[in-house]
Amino acid sequence: MCPALGWNSEMTSCADRAAVQRATAGHAFSQSKNNAGRSLNRTPSPHLLQRQGSDPTSARLRASESPTRRRGSSSASASATGPQQQQLPEEDCMRLNPSFAGIALRSLLAIDLWMSKRLGVCAEEDSSWGSVRPLMKIIEISGHGIPWIAVTLYCMWKSDSAAGQEIMLNLLLALLLDVVLVGIVKALVRRRRPSHNRMDMFASFSVDRYSFPSGHATRAAMGARFLLTHLVLAAPVRVLVLLWAVLVGLSRVMLGRHNVTDVAFGFLMGYFQYSLVEALWVSTAGLQKLLGVLG
């Protein structure tokens, strides 16, 4: 009798250990869902296990222990399917890894939701930091795509040097690339914005109802890297640019627009987007050549 799970078996193989751990993990999650605050490792009572007889966790458990039962029930069939038998435990071990990865991911997401809820201190006017919400919304606009694109176009038009125009052209292309890539990832991942978010954001696409990744964070990271690389800025201004990027990310969580992981991934994605822009850098000479070919 397995003391933790309460079923009869002679569990010695890797497959059996896998079954035990999957069942324990599955049980731990159903426990933590139904009964927040209890330990994940708590041993279930026999009474509870009886009740779980028809739930999906038990169904998985029955499915996973079936190879063991088949092995145990007939030694003749075991010898008949010898090589296959030896593969089964290995397969089960491989299925064990995703379950641990699943546990790690679920734990990370739970921490993420908890932290994001706690940091969403200006999600509403009457939230604990509701008085700084207008300031956070100004920071939000400073990282929005429309002002960035508008200012870039203006600088490109006003620039009197070919080098300046080339830089602004590439910044414009980078901003458009950012909108497209973020839109694709949001549409693929489809993570809902936090429940405490008020959807009162200035000019957004329909895909912006999703929160992963934060488009403001990608733009802030990519834009900051771009400006720091291509503009000659005094040291205090460079610090201000970095501070602004951090504030944009922080304001997303404080406004309740995003979870922490949306912003963290957004920063990472924006950082690498800049590397892509550098790799695909378009020179004005190259652009003129291309336009000549097309025209």
Ligand SMILES: CC(C)=CCC/C(C)=C/CC/C(C)=C/COP(=O)(O)O
């Ligand atoms: C010309 C053109 C394609 C402009 C698009 C600018 C635009 C509307 C960007 C979307 C900005 C936005 C609301 C992003 C959402 O940011 P999150 O940080 O909330 O993901």
